[in-house]
Every structure is written in C-alpha cells, then in structure tokens.
Amino acid sequence: MFRSLLFVPGNNPSMLQNADIFMSDAIIFDLEDSVNLDEKDNARNLVETYLLTTKELPKAVVLRINPVNSDLVDDDLKLLQTRKIDYLLLPKANKISLFVLDKILKKIENKIELKPTKVICLIEETKSVIDIYELAKHERVEALMLGAEDLTSELEINRTTEGKELLYSRSRIIYAAISNKLIPIDTPFTDIDNQDGLIQDCKNALNLGMKAKTAIHPSQLETINEIFSPSQKAIKWAEAVLKKAKELNKGAFQFEGKMIDRPVLEKAKKIIEKAKLFELM
Amino acid sequence: MLNGVKRKIPNNLPRFVSSDDFLNKKRKLVSKKKKQLKTVFFNSYEEVFDKFNIKDKTTLSFHHHLRNGDRVIQEVCKVIKNNKLNDLHFAPSSIFPSYTNMTELIKKGNITNIHTNYLNGEVAKVISEGKLKGKLIMNTHGGRARAIESGDLAIDVAFIACPTVDRSGNGSGAIGKNACGTLGYCVPDLEYAKKVVLITDNLVDKLDDYQLNGEYVDGVLVVDSIGEAKGIVSGTTEVTKDPIGLKIARDCSVLLSDLGLLKNNFSMQTGAGKTSLAVVNYIKEIMIKQDIKGGFASGGITKSYVEMLEANLFEKLYDVQCFDLEAVRSFKENINHIAMSASKYGNPFEKDIIAEKLDFVILGATEIDLDFNVNVTTDSSGYLIGGSGGHADIAKGAKVTIIISPLIKSRIPIIKEKVTTITTPGEDIDILITERGIAINPKRKDLIKKLKSSKIKVFDIKELLDKTHDITGVPANIKTDDKIIGYVEYRDGTYIDVLRKVHDDYIK
Numbered sequence: 001m002f003r004s005l006l007f008v009p010g011n012n013p014s015m016l017q018n019a020d021i022f023m024s025d026a027i028i029f030d031l032e033d034s035v036n037l038d039e040k041d042n043a044r045n046l047v048e049t050y051l052l053t054t055k056e057l058p059k060a061v062v063l064r065i066n067p068v069n070s071d072l073v074d075d076d077l078k079l080l081q082t083r084k085i086d087y088l089l090l091p092k093a094n095k096i097s098l099f100v101l102d103k104i105l106k107k108i109e110n111k112i113e114l115k116p117t118k119v120i121c122l123i124e125e126t127k128s129v130i131d132i133y134e135l136a137k138h139e140r141v142e143a144l145m146l147g148a149e150d151l152t153s154e155l156e157i158n159r160t161t162e163g164k165e166l167l168y169s170r171s172r173i174i175y176a177a178i179s180n181k182l183i184p185i186d187t188p189f190t191d192i193d194n195q196d197g198l199i200q201d202c203k204n205a206l207n208l209g210m211k212a213k214t215a216i217h218p219s220q221l222e223t224i225n226e227i228f229s230p231s232q233k234a235i236k237w238a239e240a241v242l243k244k245a246k247e248l249n250k251g252a253f254q255f256e257g258k259m260i261d262r263p264v265l266e267k268a269k270k271i272i273e274k275a276k277l278f279e280l281m
Numbered sequence: 282m283l284n285g286v287k288r289k290i291p292n293n294l295p296r297f298v299s300s301d302d303f304l305n306k307k308r309k310l311v312s313k314k315k316k317q318l319k320t321v322f323f324n325s326y327e328e329v330f331d332k333f334n335i336k337d338k339t340t341l342s343f344h345h346h347l348r349n350g351d352r353v354i355q356e357v358c359k360v361i362k363n364n365k366l367n368d369l370h371f372a373p374s375s376i377f378p379s380y381t382n383m384t385e386l387i388k389k390g391n392i393t394n395i396h397t398n399y400l401n402g403e404v405a406k407v408i409s410e411g412k413l414k415g416k417l418i419m420n421t422h423g424g425r426a427r428a429i430e431s432g433d434l435a436i437d438v439a440f441i442a443c444p445t446v447d448r449s450g451n452g453s454g455a456i457g458k459n460a461c462g463t464l465g466y467c468v469p470d471l472e473y474a475k476k477v478v479l480i481t482d483n484l485v486d487k488l489d490d491y492q493l494n495g496e497y498v499d500g501v502l503v504v505d506s507i508g509e510a511k512g513i514v515s516g517t518t519e520v521t522k523d524p525i526g527l528k529i530a531r532d533c534s535v536l537l538s539d540l541g542l543l544k545n546n547f548s549m550q551t552g553a554g555k556t557s558l559a560v561v562n563y564i565k566e567i568m569i570k571q572d573i574k575g576g577f578a579s580g581g582i583t584k585s586y587v588e589m590l591e592a593n594l595f596e597k598l599y600d601v602q603c604f605d606l607e608a609v610r611s612f613k614e615n616i617n618h619i620a621m622s623a624s625k626y627g628n629p630f631e632k633d634i635i636a637e638k639l640d641f642v643i644l645g646a647t648e649i650d651l652d653f654n655v656n657v658t659t660d661s662s663g664y665l666i667g668g669s670g671g672h673a674d675i676a677k678g679a680k681v682t683i684i685i686s687p688l689i690k691s692r693i694p695i696i697k698e699k700v701t702t703i704t705t706p707g708e709d710i711d712i713l714i715t716e717r718g719i720a721i722n723p724k725r726k727d728l729i730k731k732l733k734s735s736k737i738k739v740f741d742i743k744e745l746l747d748k749t750h751d752i753t754g755v756p757a758n759i760k761t762d763d764k765i766i767g768y769v770e771y772r773d774g775t776y777i778d779v780l781r782k783v784h785d786d787y788i789k
Binding site for chain 1: 689751752
C-alpha cells in the first residue's frame with residue numbers, strides 16, 4: 001500500500017544518499033527517462049552500490065527499467081541480484097512488453113533463486129489504456145500507474161490543472177486496478193513550484209479513486225501524503241464505528257443517525273489499516 | 282592547563298570555566314568618554330589620522346553594519362599604508378570579504394593584532410595561514426561590548442561609518458543614500474573609545490531622531506561615499522528549495538510545536554540562511570493557523586520578520602543589525618522595529634538583555650561534537666570561516682537553543698567526536714536537528730520528557746554520528762599545526778579555545 005512514490009534519477013548520488021529520509025512510501029530509482037544514454041552505466045552502478053551498501057533503505061524500493069525492447073534492459077535487470085528490489089516499474093507497459101518481461105524474469109528468478117518479482121505497469125500509451133483489464137489480471141502485476149506525459153503527447157493534447165483530459169485514462173486505470181485488488185497510482189504533477197495546482201491535481205485523482213500519486217520532487221511529498229492519507233476525522237469515525245460494531249455484535253446498526261452495514265464496516269477497516277500502516281494513529 | 286570544555290589554554294590566560302561563571306564575577310566598567318561640547322569637522326581621512334595622532338600600535342575600531350558594502354575600512358587601510366604605520370591593532374566588529382585592503386597590511390605587519398566577532402574571505406585565509414604577526418581574538422557580539430566597557434579592549438580611535446550625521450555630530454543609520462538601519466554594534470565604541478569620528482556621506486542640519494549621540498563624537502568626516510547599502514544584504518531572501526533543508530525546517534517547526542514553544546507572546550531568533558527562512562515560514566504558517574501572536578523576534582532582522590511584524594504576528598522586533606534593505610525600510614518606518622545595542626543584545630553583565638528573554642533560538646553549526654560543543658569559527662581543516670557573532674550569546678541566553686544542520690556538508694560529517702574549534706559550549710546547546718533525526722542534550726531531561734508522547738524520533742547524538750559514518754566512512758584525523766594564531770574568547774572574557782595555524786598540508 002502506498003500514498004506516495006518519489007522518482008529519483010539513478011545517476012544523482014546526493015538524492016540516492018538521502019532517498020530514505022524523504023517521506024515517501026516508496027522510492028522509484030529511475031534508469032529510464034531521467035538518465036541520459038551516456039549515463040546509463042553510471043546510474044546502474046550507483047543504484048547497485050547504494051542498494052548493497054545502505055543500511056537503511058526506503059520503505060519500498062522500485063526500479064524503473066528501460067523498455068524491454070531496448071538493448072539496455074538486460075543490464076538493468078542484473079540489479080535484481082542485489083535482492084533489494086521490491087517492484088519493477090515497467091515503462092510503456094502493454095500486453096507484449098509485460099509478456100516479454102515476465103519471460104525474462106522467470107529465467108532470472110530460476111537462475112538466481114529469486115522469489116517472483118512484482119511489477120508496476122506504467123500506462124502511458126493509448127493501447128495500454130484500452131488493454132488495461134488484461135494487464136491488470138497478470139499475476140505479477142501489483143499496481144497500475146498512469147504516465148500522463150507520454151499519453152497526452154500521443155493524444156496531442158495539453159495537460160491542465162483541472163485534469164478533464166485525464167478523466168478517461170484515470171478512470172480506466174482505477175476500475176481495472178480496484179476490480180483486481182491492485183493499487184491505482186496517479187501520474188506526477190510536473191509543475192514543481194505550483195503547490196495549489198498540486199493540491200487540486202491530487203484531489204482530482206483522489207476523488208476519482210486513485211490511491212497514491214507519484215512525485216518528481218521531495219517538496220511534493222508532504223501534500224501528496226496528506227491528501228492520500230485518511231484524515232484524523234475519518235480515523236476517529238472509523239475507530240468509533242468499529243468499536244460500536246464490536247459492542248453490538250450486529251451486521252447492521254445505526255451510528256450517529258446513519259445506517260452502518262457490511263460495506264461501511266469494510267470502509268472503516270480499510271481506513272484503520274491505512275492509518276496504522278502510515279503511522280497516523 | 283585544561284579549561285571547562287577540556288581545551289588546553291596557556292597558563293597565563295584566563296580560562297573558560299562554564300557559561301554561568303560570569304555570575305561569580307563583578308562587572309568591570311571604565312568611565313565612559315567625556316561628552317564633547319563641540320564637534321570638529323575634518324576634510325580627509327589623513328586629517329583624522331593627523332589630529333587624532335594615529336601612529337604605530339594604535340587601536341582602531343570599526344563596525345560592520347554596511348557589511349560587504351563598507352568603504353570606510355578600505356579607506357582607512359589606504360592611509361595606514363601611505364603613512365607606513367606598523368603594529369596597529371584592529372577591532373572591527375566583523376570582517377567581510379570586501380575588506381580586501383586589510384590583507385596586504387596584515388602580510389606586511391602594518392596590522393599585527395585583531396579583535397573581531399566574525400571573519401571570512403581573504404583576510405580570514407591569510408590569518409588562518411599564519412600571516413598575522415600578533416594574535417587574533419575572536420569574541421562574541423555581547424562579549425565585544427563587555428570587553429570595551431571593561432577596558433579589556435581599549436579603543437584609541439573609533440571610525441564609525443554613519444549614513445546620516447547632523448551638524449551637532451548626532452548620527453542615524455535609518456536615512457541617507459546608504460541607510461543601513463540600526464547601528465547597534467558601534468554603541469560601545471561611541472561611548473568608550475578615546476576618540477570617535479563619524480564618517481558620513483549625508484550631512485544634514487539637524488536630526489530629530491538619532492541613535493548615535495553627538496556628545497560622544499569628537500569629529501565628523503564628510504566623504505563622497507561611505508560605501509554601498511546594497512552590499513549589506515546578508516544571506517538570502519529566498520527560502521531553500523533543497524529537500525534536505527526543507528525536511529530539517531519542517532521537523533524543526535513540528536518540534537517547536539510539540540514542545541509547546543509556539544504560544545502567545547513567545548520570542549525567538551534565527552539566522553538568515555535559506556533553511557532558517559524555511560523554518561520562519563513554517564512557524565508563520567502555524568501562527569496563522571493557530572491564531573498565535575508572538576511577543577518579539579530579535580537579532581539581525583530580515584524581510585521575513587518584517588513581514589510578520591507588519592502582519593501583526595509579532596508585537597516588536599529588536600534589531601541589532603539589518604540584514605536586508607526591507608529591514609532598513611521597516612526600521613525607518615515602524616516604531617515597533619526597535620534598535621538595540623550590542624550590550625543590550627548580549628553583554629552578560631548588562632541587565633535585562635534581549636538574549637536572556639528569548640524562548641528559543643535556531644542556529645547553525647559547522648561542526649558539533651558528542652558533548653554538543655559547537656564550532657562556527659573554523660572549518661574542519663582549521664581555516665577561519667566565520668565566528669560566533671551572537672551565537673554564544675543567544676545560545677546561553679535563550680531557554681531552548683536549537684542547532685539545525687544537515688548531517689553531511691560537502692561530504693564531511695558535521696558531528697565529530699571533538700569539534701575542531703569550540704565557539705559555543707555544549708552546555709548551552711539543547712537540541713540538534715538533522716535530516717536523519719534529532720538529538721537532545723541529555724542534561725535537558727525536561728525536553729526529553731516533553732517529547733515522549735511526540736512522534737518525533739529522538740536519537741543519542743552518538744547514534745547520529747554512527748549513522749553518518751555508515752554513509753561517509755570515518756574521516757581521517759586532521760593534522761594540526763603547533764603555532765597558535767589566536768584565541769576564541771567567550772563572552773565573559775575567558776578563553777574557550779585556541780586557534781592554530783592551518784597545517785601546511787592543507788594550505789590552499
């Protein structure tokens with residue numbers, strides 16, 4: 001479960017060194033878009049050294065590899081030998097790239113006796129948005145992440161703070177993820193200095209059903225974590241509802257004038273689960 | 282013999298015992314200078330030298346309110362060079378990189394002894410490399426005032442750059458083309474120096490409101506320019522965007538809140554760095570959200586504090602020096618933006634000083650050690666890069682003293698087993714906030730208890746040191762040179778540490 005995932009360029013030593021101190025639920029060590037071609041080896045070496053030598057790693061380690069149809073991916077996947085990577089982020093995820101990655105991973109996992117590596121699919125092509133339900137059913141997939149920059153580029157449209165242009169893709173990802181018990185993760189907000197815009201973008205995504213959001217700068221994390229966390233008011237409500245349910249031992253009852261039944265109790269349980277996980281109570 | 286912080290001090294010198302030891306001493310005061318009936322006007326710096334009989338071994342003082350924009354000290358240095366004077370004792374309140382003319386005079390022996398509170402730039406470099414023939418005494422802002430009033434630092438001639446002077450010799454920093462705001466540091470020089478000359482580029486007939494009383498002024502020199510006010514801007518007016526700095530600032534504001542220090546009528550002081558500004562912004566947010574009105578903020582005042590005063594978030598600002606031009610404007614316009622002298626700011630023997638009224642201060646550190654001793658005077662190889670300024674004064678005075686710093690600066694850990702130079706004793710440092718955790722001085726059991734129910738993780742400072750070494754490895758020991766180039770003088774006049782020449786292996 002995440003609220004926030006921070007992208008850290010693999011070739012940025014000072015960001016790597018401090019990756020664990022930021023308030024991100026996961027760090028995405030990037031070997032792809034933020035790293036120039038002539039820096040790929042350097043980035044791999046730095047990330048590998050970091051993973052092997054750092055005592056306090058981030059809560060979750062995600063590695064964004066290069067596309068599976070590139071010459072770079074084999075070297076990227078050698079980092080699995082560190083056994084410190086929790087998830088791979090597959091760029092340009094689609095049915096073919098996921099199939100290819102799965103095949104490569106099975107070989108590596110057999111060879112080095114590694115348990116199956118979980119994958120987060122980065123949905124940044126129109127055809128992936130269309131095929132999303134098939135991707136979501138794949139056993140390796142743990143989360144679906146929207147990559148709006150490439151998607152809007154393909155659509156030849158501009159991104160706006162209102163985000164109407166992302167309504168369809170966000171909704172497809174959310175429905176595919178939730179129906180398959182995966183985590184829907186929202187695209188980053190790229191205007192780093194625009195805090196008001198970030199708040200609005202987070203709320204838009206949250207209200208549709210996104211459960212987490214990616215950040216491209218640590219300064220975005222506080223806002224993202226706050227918006228994607230259950231509020232103290234919600235936590236108190238959930239605690240009171242669950243307490244009452246335990247006391248009454250009934251499947252349905254009234255609480256503060258409202259009907260409480262199984263779906264509401266499930267919602268309350270999820271709030272408490274998140275609050276505990278994110279140390280909010 | 283070892284002093285109270287276990288540093289070896291030559292036997293003939295007064296040794297630091299503890300920051301409270303001044304309470305066992307009696308205030309030593311020499312008479313203030315006699316008031317003048319008439320103010321003399323000079324035509325040139327040369328004439329001042331001539332009339333005030335400035336010769337070899339004279340002690341000259343200066344203030345640093347114009348900071349990097351100051352031209353007076355540069356002009357005085359030219360006259361010293363032309364007059365071929367030797368063995369002069371300089372006592373500027375601080376030395377800035379723009380004071381370039383001092384460098385040659387130090388190398389050639391025209392200036393052989395220096396008293397100051399802070400120095401950086403080329404002057405700091407040449408002294409670090411052992412070029413000053415006599416000694417450098419680094420004291421504090423409050424300690425300098427104490428030294429002057431007690432006669433420990435006897436000034437022959439005080440050169441006071443003053444943005445506006447009237448025909449009676451009264452001076453003001455609030456107005457004039459090079460207005461710099463308050464003139465807090467030179468008040469002891471004005472009252473105790475044997476001779477005082479105000480240097481101005483704005484002579485007016487009469488000042489109704491002035492900070493420098495003309496009755497103490499022996500002469501006035503009107504020049505084309507005393508400098509450039511733009512050069513006074515200190516630090517930055519921008520809040521840090523560095524994620525480490527922001528995290529430290531955020532954690533600091535949470536800590537202040539959890540300690541209950543942000544409440545109505547509270548008082549505070551911070552530095553002027555980018556991270557300090559971020560702390561101030563977070564505090565401002567909390568104050569607005571919780572409808573808190575502070576009593577006062579003090580120190581070198583910046584635009585951030587001016588905005589808070591104007592937003593009615595603080596009742597008053599006590600200002601010893603203006604750090605930027607917004608502070609200068611505010612000082613001129615706002616009666617609640619109040620000037621204070623260096624003595625009223627931090628002199629341990631003065632009554633009701635502002636430093637002792639502070640609820641908390643947030644300060645920086647170049648190094649901090651396992652005993653919480655702080656170094657802001659030298660870098661880890663021994664080069665002079667700053668000095669106490671008011672650090673030791675307010676660390677002692679405030680109820681809670683907080684150091685904020687990243688654990689690693691330029692790949693060098695800031696926590697050491699022992700700091701290179703002690704500027705402020707660990708007994709006066711309560712909390713260290715870094716990006717990887719907070720350490721509290723074990724003697725502050727009250728603070729540790731208060732944070733028990735807080736979400737803030739508190740570490741032993743040794744744990745933070747170990748965490749740093751996990752990242753950087755254990756740094757090699759730094760070689761030191763035997764030659765003593767000066768001393769760090771604590772605010773009570775005792776010596777807290779020695780300053781040694783940088784080892785030849787590290788000379789840049």
